[in-house]
Amino acid sequence: MSKIEVAIIGASGYTGGELVRILSRHPKVEITTVTSRKNEGNPLSELHPHLEDLDLKFSNPENKDVDADIVFCAVPHGASMKIVPDFLNNGSKVIDLSGDFRFQNIETYEKWYNIKHIHPELDAVFGLPEINRDLIKDADLIANPGCFPTGAILSSLPIVENELVDRIILDSKSGVSGAGVNPNGNTHYPTCSDNVKPYNMTTHRHTPEIREQLRNFGNGNVKVSFTPHLVPVIRGIITTNHSFLIKDNVTADDIYSLYEEYYKNEAFVQVLKDNRVPLLASVRGSNYCQIGGISLDDEDQLVVISAIDNLVKGASGQAIQNMNIMFGFDETEGLKELGLYP
Amino acid sequence: MSKIEVAIIGASGYTGGELVRILSRHPKVEITTVTSRKNEGNPLSELHPHLEDLDLKFSNPENKDVDADIVFCAVPHGASMKIVPDFLNNGSKVIDLSGDFRFQNIETYEKWYNIKHIHPELDAVFGLPEINRDLIKDADLIANPGCFPTGAILSSLPIVENELVDRIILDSKSGVSGAGVNPNGNTHYPTCSDNVKPYNMTTHRHTPEIREQLRNFGNGNVKVSFTPHLVPVIRGIITTNHSFLIKDNVTADDIYSLYEEYYKNEAFVQVLKDNRVPLLASVRGSNYCQIGGISLDDEDQLVVISAIDNLVKGASGQAIQNMNIMFGFDETEGLKELGLYP
């Protein structure tokens, strides 16, 4: 079988770089277009020094001239909704990595992103394979989940679906690459290193995304709060999932078994043997989500930990996982790389 | 007035080093004894290279020969209870930095530390000046608080005392110096850097210490859970204090004002102007506890952030603050150093 042709729109950032890094080694794919308005004509290695060996240059075609089986859109929210319809019209499948198509309820999007949605009619599938695999198979447009929601939702699903809890506090610690490739005061090494910065304590845009997805499970009423922190790490998100059991006679072992069973067929969700604690270092550079460290105290507080690489399972790797599903490839194709530890 | 004489017992570790660093610049103090069994006769700078200019050597005297106005005990829990009575018998005041004397309820100590207490009869004051200043003035024995409890309790007091919440989830992020000076697998740079490690998710020994202290306030029934994380930072603890309001018609501004009022006379608790978010980098090397980032969402979740330097306000600086109170010095004497930022 010939390879499918892939275009990456807006590849100057980290998620674009990751898409190229992974797809360039994917056996069923040929990267035919990598775009950047500002860097047209330049070799990718100017911005992505690890891609020195690839003979690829940034181009800047008209949308109608992007001829590809699948288009990955890695442009900012607000910009994405303007161009996605063009690629769909070209007959391409589209995986959008922005927030533009992630919400079933458009009003939620418009309120939290403070942008009028210009294509509310487009039907996208929320691209978390662990909950939407069947829908993804047949979708033309995938809204790739946010980085925080990926780890947060996977850490919550079994206890929400089984109505073991009615309130979840998600305390997440994220590496700085999540802030993107453009430097600012928050990502400046001298203030970022040897520091921890809580931010958007109750107002992060990933909050409604997590809430909307989790309320599709259980009784649909789970309360969710989410507080992100910037930690001096390049990649990765640890989510500490705090909740309180509302059912009696449930042990930590029961809950561990519930998670094991829930994810037993998932290639990229590892409920760790012996309930070991997930680490960022274990998933660095890989598409795995690790879950473990499940603990229950004598006042009914439950803790569950998840770890992902925000740029892989939290963005580009998950997008490629979605592509594999959409084109009938093995879901792990091109994504078998293990974590880079240490 | 002549200077008081100070002895530091067990000064090979980080809290010992910090005591020497700060006390050597304290105008009312002379360090007369610095002990270490293993390093007897060696200059301090062998272990503490920043102390090159001090002409101090480790000694190893008998307890009865430690002649000092005040003794700082910086030895491990279990070891401390064995030697503290000797120094009290010598007529010295004692500030103990271990966990041995922190508990009013000895059974709690024995259960969580798994050690039989051999001196339950000794009365110690829990040395958090912000709650026990008057008792500290007249005490002979101070139990210096744990590093996590210091930031956790200070972040909680106003809302617990005012019964605004009945359950608190403390999610703390600690620098690696909190693990002490002895290397082990958890503090090994290659596995510690670029990583976040949740640990003792519901079983950390500082949990009962926080609970016992906070239950002296409000209705005495607040539920407290505590989860620590190791972050790739040398010093400092950020505590993210999550709770749920149980009173109506309270705004984030009300709570911010409550904190401001509560701590307005405290030299070392800074409720940040404009509710700015505390940072580890702002308190690095200083005795300040910063509080801010107070936020409330539309589902009644409250977030309060505190930041301390675990080795200063979380250990040695607080010990010296207690000493200042005990000897009638200005409470800030020797502790005026500002944070080392960046």
Added chain:
Amino acid sequence: MSKIEVAIIGASGYTGGELVRILSRHPKVEITTVTSRKNEGNPLSELHPHLEDLDLKFSNPENKDVDADIVFCAVPHGASMKIVPDFLNNGSKVIDLSGDFRFQNIETYEKWYNIKHIHPELDAVFGLPEINRDLIKDADLIANPGCFPTGAILSSLPIVENELVDRIILDSKSGVSGAGVNPNGNTHYPTCSDNVKPYNMTTHRHTPEIREQLRNFGNGNVKVSFTPHLVPVIRGIITTNHSFLIKDNVTADDIYSLYEEYYKNEAFVQVLKDNRVPLLASVRGSNYCQIGGISLDDEDQLVVISAIDNLVKGASGQAIQNMNIMFGFDETEGLKELGLYP
């Protein structure tokens, strides 16, 4: 063609972990034996948490029972020379990652390592493919180069072979994983982070290894000094190669062209386009050696920079590159992974 069978001896450390990480994805290899005396019977993921998905356990067979086409020896120097002959007697090819077989001059080894060599009769090939590819093809025993020598030699070869310089100062900056998996005071996070530690300023054991190899080139008289530094980085070695031109009328451009030409057929040596400066981040996790930043000042000082990942091109990746050559595989097989940037 059936896969070759591979044994890894002493796989509890970082180079062992890297061998497994890379070989488990190598299409022509089956890992049949992974040994550790201390961890016999335990799953690899206990020590190597990124290997959770591999169904491998540590074993501890007798040497004579290690039945493999190739044996990677990842035990300390001194220990290696005791067991390598056994594997050769079994009929296996052997790649030794220790220093035991790297020296043509056994006296140099015995002086710098302070160990009596018990198998001086064994003929090993120094496994730097860029200089010894033809010998490696037919070798039974490969001495895999040290991490520092790999980057140092590759940065020096063109100017030494062409006798442009007669003295080279190699100032290397190494990540902490180079110190191995066992924690000690030098690798303790609180003293290692936010710090730079020069060490063994003129006495590092890799000095004679670099000297012996480089003196096979040019007039055989180049003087070489080498000073390593520990930097707060997990992986990677930057070598800053300082020298002084002894030929007239040579420009920086000439030297850049010389390097380009010298390495034009090498798959894993990248002389960077536009003479860009190599970065650790560009080669992280990959088998590439980047060379660039070639500069010449008005007092004839020449600077050349090289960057490698000490655990990959500096150890396990290079070992696998040697294996590929020995078995007639494509030299890049299993080693195509690009650097993990950022």
Added chain:
Amino acid sequence: MSKIEVAIIGASGYTGGELVRILSRHPKVEITTVTSRKNEGNPLSELHPHLEDLDLKFSNPENKDVDADIVFCAVPHGASMKIVPDFLNNGSKVIDLSGDFRFQNIETYEKWYNIKHIHPELDAVFGLPEINRDLIKDADLIANPGCFPTGAILSSLPIVENELVDRIILDSKSGVSGAGVNPNGNTHYPTCSDNVKPYNMTTHRHTPEIREQLRNFGNGNVKVSFTPHLVPVIRGIITTNHSFLIKDNVTADDIYSLYEEYYKNEAFVQVLKDNRVPLLASVRGSNYCQIGGISLDDEDQLVVISAIDNLVKGASGQAIQNMNIMFGFDETEGLKELGLYP
């Protein structure tokens, strides 16, 4: 005695922040003016969160209205030369932290900074107390040395003055705060962390500054090359000083004794006991320059290591040391803080 009045011009950056941090605790100084054009009217703590307790705001007065005994100029080179004469005309003494007045040879300045000097007539003293203490006492205008030159010159003086070497290679490793407070691609955490970046391999502007100063010593002909590297550290510069002995029968011990003797009366230069190796962590936040690790190999290569905090001894601390000398204070006044280790 009443306190002297101090103005800090351009205090939005790191050196400005450090001047305030240290001077606010200096017993003989009152900070009366802290300027920033962009931040006029704002509290300092907005930019410098560690200064929360100081009741200081940025102002933006006309130069003629800056009424102070001493003015610290912390504005960029090029800007500084335009305003320094105004403060001198006001009758203030001036310490300039830019490069504008550091060169005896104006042509060197103009060539390396590519700026026409508009006040070549102004006589400034190069403010390195260890070589110019007597001149500093009576100076009205001090050119505070660059960060790299401070550590580089102090590591070189004894061997240059005694003509033990004729060529010095300075390989420096600098923390990222040296790049200033404004974020850019080079200081972006994800690309800066876990990385080492050589830059300006033979073209850094501190090269001619080091050369001009060192050629005032010995035979005036020493050749000097200088290569800086950015390392993932917040503060500090390690300089590895490589050279080759040109005198016979000199041992490493001789050279160590030479350094000890040379600096025996210097309060801020520590030639480390037992020739220990300097560390960034030992001098963090302090005004010390540590020297040690002096080594000589069997091919006459000499290595000397120096360590400073680039923002203290390399900038603001040294400026205050100069101020102390100019006003007849104890040279260590306000600068007694020990390194913050760990």
